[in-house]
């Protein structure tokens with residue numbers, strides 16, 4: 479074995495999510511600001527001695543039991559397969575890889591854990607194979623793995639549009655703290671898009687920066703997550719989560735992320751979010767509190 483590539487795969491939070499249209503293939507056009515929380519999975523990839531074999535994946539962590547390492551549909555394996563396919567005739571010369579995924583983010587929960595894992599796999603496998611992929615092609619490969627994978631490549635605050643493949647800088651964020659709560663129920667993204675009723679909403683004008691949390695909350699209050707009603711129809715506990723979060727001491731704002739069921743709340747500081755954790759704790763609920771992930775990492 480040679481050097482281990484360790485990549486953190488951070489939770490993606492949609493501060494708002496407008497459905498702006500629909501493509502002919504059924505995919506929805508979205509407008510959203512995605513930010514990343516400190517909460518993360520960790521993917522470790524090592525080069526093995528053998529050549530030509532597939533990526534061998536082991537999974538552990540708090541939410542590892544729900545996923546199988548030998549499942550070829552796992553997004554980590556699909557990411558490695560996509561890069562191997564790109565190597566064409568040179569694929570047989572690539573060394574085999576051994577990977578461990580520490581799965582600490584809830585699965586199918588609106589915070590893009592699987593997408594973040596796929597992006598982490600693209601980053602670490604490219605490094606392990608000493609492979610350079612032009613940015614536009616990398617975004618194309620990422621999009622083929624899932625609409626949320628491109629935004630997870632860099633893990634920086636991003637304005638997303640298209641189906642998730644058009645990426646622009648988000649407004650500069652203020653200091654704040656974040657809490658994430660998941661009620662323990664997986665929610666299927668396609669099922670929520672199918673259950674959605676109502677028309678389309680325009681993409682809003684946003685400022686270049688939010689100087690304070692109050693300014694950001696004022697803007698977000700004018701916007702919405704257009705998947706929230708549909709997700710609540712699929713998983714009614716989301717409404718209870720939101721009302722518990724809104725009642726927590728110091729909570730400035732709460733909303734569902736992505737297609738749910740995870741909800742986020744904003745606080746004045748990471749410490750304020752951590753202090754409110756006990757007030758929202760319920761049996762079977764996953765609660766995380768801390769800072770946004772502000773470092774980002776270029777793919």
Ligand SMILES: C[C@@](CO)(OP(=O)(O)O)[C@H](O)COP(=O)(O)OP(=O)(O)OC[C@H]1O[C@@H](n2ccc(N)nc2=O)[C@H](O)[C@@H]1O
Pocket residue numbers: 492495504505506507508510587588589590591593623624625626627640641642667668671735736737738
């Ligand atoms: C809703 C969002 C918002 O960021 O977040 P999550 O709830 O997944 O975190 C994403 O668009 C989810 O992206 P992702 O989870 O990668 O979706 P994909 O695997 O590409 O698509 C799953 C299914 O969701 C629907 N889908 C997804 C994205 C999109 N823009 N329009 C859609 O209609 C399609 O039915 C598709 O078959």
Ligand SMILES: Nc1ncnc2c1ncn2[C@@H]1O[C@H](COP(=O)(O)OP(=O)(O)O)[C@@H](O)[C@H]1O
Pocket residue numbers: 545551552553554584585586587588589590591592593594595596626665667736737738
């Ligand atoms: N490494 C992975 N982590 C999580 N989910 C994965 C992974 N690989 C494949 N999946 C599948 O992808 C789907 C979406 O997972 P996830 O990204 O966690 O959802 P969401 O984007 O809603 O948070 C799940 O149904 C899950 O079975």
